[in-house]
Amino acid sequence: MTSKPANNVKQTAMDPLVRAKPVVLHVDDDVASLLMAEGPLVDAGFTVVQASDGLQAIEQFNEHAPDLIIMDAVMPNMDGFAAIAEIRKSPVGVHVPILMTTGLDDLDSITKAYDEGATDFLTKPINFFIMPYRVQYMLRSKNTADELRASQAQLDNAQRIARLGHWEWDIATQHANWSREVARMFGFDKTNLGGPWESLLAKVESDKRQDVRENAQLAAEGAQPFSLEFDVIGQRENDFCSVRLEAEPKLDKDGVCTHMVGTFQDITQSATAQKEIHDLAYYDLVTGLPNRAQLRESLIHQLKMAERTNGKFALLFLDLDHFKQVNDTLGHDAGDDLLQQVSNRLSSVLRDSDVLSRPKPEEGEDDEAHGSRDTVARIGGDEFVVLLGDINRDEDAARVAERIAKSVGEPYTISDIEVAVTTTIGISVYPADGRDAETLMKHADVAMYHAKENGRNGYQFYSRSIHDQALTRFSMERELKLAIEENQLKLLYQPKLDMRSGEVVGVEALVRWKHPDRDWISPSDFIPMAEETGLIMPLGKWVLDESASQIKQWINSGVGTYSVAVNCSPVQFTRGNMISDIANTVRDSGIDPSLLEVELTENLFLHNIENGIQLLSNIKELGVQIAVDDFGTGFSSLSYLKKLPVDKIKIDQSFVEHLHTDSGDAAIVSAIITLGQNLGLSVIAEGVENSAQLDILRQYECDEVQGYYFCRPLSAEEFEQWLAERSTPLSKTGTDN
Amino acid sequence: MSQIDQSALDNIRALQRPGSPDLLGRIVGIFVTQTPDGIKAILDGVASGDLESVRTSAHSIKSSAAYVGAIKFSSTMADIERAAREENLALCQQLIEGLDNQAAAVIAELNVVLDQAA
Numbered sequence: 061m062t063s064k065p066a067n068n069v070k071q072t073a074m075d076p077l078v079r080a081k082p083v084v085l086h087v088d089d090d091v092a093s094l095l096m097a098e099g100p101l102v103d104a105g106f107t108v109v110q111a112s113d114g115l116q117a118i119e120q121f122n123e124h125a126p127d128l129i130i131m132d133a134v135m136p137n138m139d140g141f142a143a144i145a146e147i148r149k150s151p152v153g154v155h156v157p158i159l160m161t162t163g164l165d166d167l168d169s170i171t172k173a174y175d176e177g178a179t180d181f182l183t184k185p186i187n188f189f190i191m192p193y194r195v196q197y198m199l200r201s202k203n204t205a206d207e208l209r210a211s212q213a214q215l216d217n218a219q220r221i222a223r224l225g226h227w228e229w230d231i232a233t234q235h236a237n238w239s240r241e242v243a244r245m246f247g248f249d250k251t252n253l254g255g256p257w258e259s260l261l262a263k264v265e266s267d268k269r270q271d272v273r274e275n276a277q278l279a280a281e282g283a284q285p286f287s288l289e290f291d292v293i294g295q296r297e298n299d300f301c302s303v304r305l306e307a308e309p310k311l312d313k314d315g316v317c318t319h320m321v322g323t324f325q326d327i328t329q330s331a332t333a334q335k336e337i338h339d340l341a342y343y344d345l346v347t348g349l350p351n352r353a354q355l356r357e358s359l360i361h362q363l364k365m366a367e368r369t370n371g372k373f374a375l376l377f378l379d380l381d382h383f384k385q386v387n388d389t390l391g392h393d394a395g396d397d398l399l400q401q402v403s404n405r406l407s408s409v410l411r412d413s414d415v416l417s418r419p420k421p422e423e424g425e426d427d428e429a430h431g432s433r434d435t436v437a438r439i440g441g442d443e444f445v446v447l448l449g450d451i452n453r454d455e456d457a458a459r460v461a462e463r464i465a466k467s468v469g470e471p472y473t474i475s476d477i478e479v480a481v482t483t484t485i486g487i488s489v490y491p492a493d494g495r496d497a498e499t500l501m502k503h504a505d506v507a508m509y510h511a512k513e514n515g516r517n518g519y520q521f522y523s524r525s526i527h528d529q530a531l532t533r534f535s536m537e538r539e540l541k542l543a544i545e546e547n548q549l550k551l552l553y554q555p556k557l558d559m560r561s562g563e564v565v566g567v568e569a570l571v572r573w574k575h576p577d578r579d580w581i582s583p584s585d586f587i588p589m590a591e592e593t594g595l596i597m598p599l600g601k602w603v604l605d606e607s608a609s610q611i612k613q614w615i616n617s618g619v620g621t622y623s624v625a626v627n628c629s630p631v632q633f634t635r636g637n638m639i640s641d642i643a644n645t646v647r648d649s650g651i652d653p654s655l656l657e658v659e660l661t662e663n664l665f666l667h668n669i670e671n672g673i674q675l676l677s678n679i680k681e682l683g684v685q686i687a688v689d690d691f692g693t694g695f696s697s698l699s700y701l702k703k704l705p706v707d708k709i710k711i712d713q714s715f716v717e718h719l720h721t722d723s724g725d726a727a728i729v730s731a732i733i734t735l736g737q738n739l740g741l742s743v744i745a746e747g748v749e750n751s752a753q754l755d756i757l758r759q760y761e762c763d764e765v766q767g768y769y770f771c772r773p774l775s776a777e778e779f780e781q782w783l784a785e786r787s788t789p790l791s792k793t794g795t796d797n
Numbered sequence: 798m799s800q801i802d803q804s805a806l807d808n809i810r811a812l813q814r815p816g817s818p819d820l821l822g823r824i825v826g827i828f829v830t831q832t833p834d835g836i837k838a839i840l841d842g843v844a845s846g847d848l849e850s851v852r853t854s855a856h857s858i859k860s861s862a863a864y865v866g867a868i869k870f871s872s873t874m875a876d877i878e879r880a881a882r883e884e885n886l887a888l889c890q891q892l893i894e895g896l897d898n899q900a901a902a903v904i905a906e907l908n909v910v911l912d913q914a915a
Binding site for chain 2: 089090091092093095096099100102103134136163184185188189
């Protein structure tokens with residue numbers, strides 16, 4: 061029962077593709093069957109290998125790798141079913157066609173044969189003339205299946221190499237099928253080749269997901285092709301794949317789009333390569349900073365933003381003085397090292413948030429959202445450019461220039477040698493010095509050469525007037541800082557009088573600055589600057605402390621118990637810690653908090669009434685008095701007033717000014733007084749300058765008055781003297797009794 | 798009455814390839830040589846109650862008997878195989894009555910075929 065052409069079979073057995081004749085393994089324990097089948101099979105062009113039971117069958121199978129197996133069911137040792145199961149387990153045996161021979165009466169066997177993996181069956185007794193045709197037919201089917209599998213494998217391979225996958229989306233069922241390469245891109249198991257369309261969308265980066273979903277839906281509805289690029293998020297974090305989707309509609313005979321079909325192309329590598337190319341083109345290799353090309357793009361972007369928002373920005377052009385000497389003496393590597401260190405210092409100066417007075421970005425909001433950002437670029441050998449996006453004031457640029465000069469001027473350690481370089485900086489400002497990139501660059505460059513003429517290690521604005529103005533303001537800013545620290549500020553006090561009794565009930569504290577080289581400087585000249593630069597915070601705290609200390613001193617020296625009203629800037633609340641400043645002042649001085657009065661303007665709660673109420677409640681809890689200053693000028697609706705926990709309203713002096721000549725103003729003042737008093741608030745009129753105004757205010761029963769008619773703002777000593785000399789309250793009017 | 802369907806033997810003759818050993822002779826030869834042992838195994842099996850042995854032997858003879866045209870004999874073997882598979886010893890005992898004689902008749906007739914072929 062061995063194969064007849066055994067030698068031939070052995071030579072070619074393991075390579076079905078090259079052997080001339082297909083090999084059939086015939087397994088039967090009935091010798092007669094084997095003998096009778098052999099002739100017809102050989103005549104039909106097959107090489108026949110035989111076995112008489114399951115065990116032999118497996119041996120022969122392993123040795124000859126037959127193209128087809130004819131297997132008897134019932135046999136001694138190992139039956140046909142067990143042999144099939146065994147053969148199907150091997151990789152070679154998975155797809156080999158198996159023709160099972162069974163008795164006609166044995167339905168169970170037929171079922172079992174299919175279950176175990178038989179391809180077809182023949183009932184006994186076998187017609188041996190027909191058998192070869194059946195075998196040939198099965199082999200043709202098998203070859204077709206092999207070709208399909210091969211072409212599928214080729215397609216998979218081609219797609220894998222091309223990093224291209226295809227997919228089809230059934231619009232009606234929302235089901236999609238995809239190729240193995242798509243499964244790879246989307247991080248699916250390689251056997252997962254179909255599922256809900258939504259399961260693909262779920263893998264799209266969240267920012268683009270809705271976009272992809274809508275585009276696909278619209279394309280399906282309109283039977284239009286579409287393409288998109290996006291990232292697909294894989295199984296692991298940070299594991300992503302950039303893909304380009306191309307899709308086309310598939311129409312039924314009525315022209316209705318039933319499916320979308322398309323491809324995914326994995327473009328991760330080309331996206332990475334593009335970024336590398338971009339980096340090479342736009343970044344400096346030595347320092348990693350943007351180069352001239354990138355600077356140019358940032359500058360153009362900044363110009364567009366500034367045009368749109370009427371913004372202002374500055375360009376700082378700088379080079380390193382004596383860089384050439386370092387390079388020549390210590391070598392290029394040392395030079396590169398120095399450039400890197402300089403670039404680090406430049407970046408670090410810009411990161412320092414104190415440098416600019418622009419508001420800090422809100423949580424979750426980056427500079428991009430503002431449409432501007434600062435850029436440090438290296439544009440040549442030792443030349444750097446700093447683009448300061450969105451500055452409020454020219455002196456911001458001066459401040460940055462000064463910090464850069466200081467930072468760059470610190471010593472460097474290069475190869476264990478201490479090196480010193482300095483920098484000279486030219487500044488151009490948009491829009492004053494130019495409205496396009498070239499002009500701004502040229503003017504910053506020119507400014508730098510002017511700065512060098514004036515001596516190295518300095519900075520110079522292109523425009524002389526901006527330079528002077530910025531320097532003046534910048535120096536004033538430094539001087540104010542110094543003034544706060546060195547106590548050059550002084551408080552003046554203007555008395556507030558009770559309308560009925562004429563008694564002095566308190567004073568309003570007004571800050572003055574005695575500049576060492578100049579005369580007194582008016583608050584209107586330095587308060588806005590203090591607000592812009594944030595100096596208002598230490599200034600405001602100083603005013604609080606000074607007022608508290610004055611209250612104490614007047615009580616202790618027997619002058620009297622007078623409340624002091626201090627003006628507060630909205631900036632102190634929005635950028636500072638006003639509440640804790642007040643609390644600290646009250647605690648540290650030990651004064652009765654009700655003697656301290658804070659004057660706030662309406663615009664503090666203009667934008668957010670709820671926040672305003674909360675803020676005022678917090679102040680009230682400290683026990684201090686609250687007055688609404690400049691009342692009547694800001695908020696048009698008076699309805700909010702009853703919600704606010706305030707003690708006093710101050711009628712703006714613009715209404716008082718024309719009180720006696722303008723009936724409209726008189727009506728407003730009357731209304732404010734009535735309204736305030738009905739709400740249980742005390743009402744004070746400021747800016748009272750003559751008796752006519754006072755008469756009307758008395759007639760309207762205003763509670764308190766303040767103004768030059770009674771007294772100008774006085775120093776503490778003058779106030780004490782004024783009090784002592786003052787015999788009759790409100791005597792100047794001569795109308796009271 | 799003949800035990801052998803001559804058309805079955807004709808079918809085997811038709812399968813004969815020119816230049817090959819005599820197919821009919823080989824198949825009938827194997828049948829007449831092996832069948833007595835198979836019959837003995839069936840009778841012994843029924844006697845000792847080893848129905849598995851009865852079943853495999855009957856199955857084996859069943860198909861070769863069919864090929865050589867011993868239709869009735871093959872059908873008897875099918876009955877015995879089924880009874881053995883169903884473990885019906887009583888039926889097996891009943892079916893083997895006269896089996897010896899039936900087998901002998903088939904073999905005798907096939908021996909004639911062998912003689913003619915030789």
